Amino acid sequence: MSSAIKILPHYTYEEYRLWEGSWELIEGIPYAMSPSPVPLHQNVAGNVFSLLKDGLKNSSCNCKPYLPIDYLIADDTILQPDVLVVCKPISKKFLDFPPALVVEILSPSTAMKDRNNKFHIYQAQKIPYYLIIDADKQEIEIYKLNSEGNYIPEKTDPALPYTFIFDGDCSAELTLSNIWE
Numbered sequence: 001m002s003s004a005i006k007i008l009p010h011y012t013y014e015e016y017r018l019w020e021g022s023w024e025l026i027e028g029i030p031y032a033m034s035p036s037p038v039p040l041h042q043n044v045a046g047n048v049f050s051l052l053k054d055g056l057k058n059s060s061c062n063c064k065p066y067l068p069i070d071y072l073i074a075d076d077t078i079l080q081p082d083v084l085v086v087c088k089p090i091s092k093k094f095l096d097f098p099p100a101l102v103v104e105i106l107s108p109s110t111a112m113k114d115r116n117n118k119f120h121i122y123q124a125q126k127i128p129y130y131l132i133i134d135a136d137k138q139e140i141e142i143y144k145l146n147s148e149g150n151y152i153p154e155k156t157d158p159a160l161p162y163t164f165i166f167d168g169d170c171s172a173e174l175t176l177s178n179i180w181e
Contacts, residue, residue: 012075026117028076041082041105044135047179048083048103052172056085061170063087063100070094071102073125079118085129087167100166101129106136119143123151129164133179140176 010028022033052065068080072094083103104114122130130143140158143151156162158177165171
């Protein structure tokens, strides 16, 4: 009895950029970003973006929040975080260096990927902060990169201000529980 060998496709950025719709590519394997996020997801993403924008407005740095943009990690890995903070100018049609913060808002179709694949990718990229938000449960997890390059969960009360420090002299103080409003 023989078993069939399964050959998985392996795509790159050149192919990815020609696709219609919204996709992510992890180690050459495509992941459809559909169906579109539900209204609760979009509302929370907008609120996180607004909090970050307001928090960074009072800071004297160049950091800016963005809604999903292509983050090209490798030729075969392109992610689209729900919200991210970037502290250097983006000169291309995509981000090709690690942001200062990424936010993923869980949905049933992405939770496993956000908690596992993306967690390890973001950690390997040495992104200082990774926020995982469960909008249905109204839970926020903050992971901060430690000196050994590992994410450590930050124990914090979302009702109290939390200060994110970017690039040493840039900071944003946010009361994360405000994203549920």
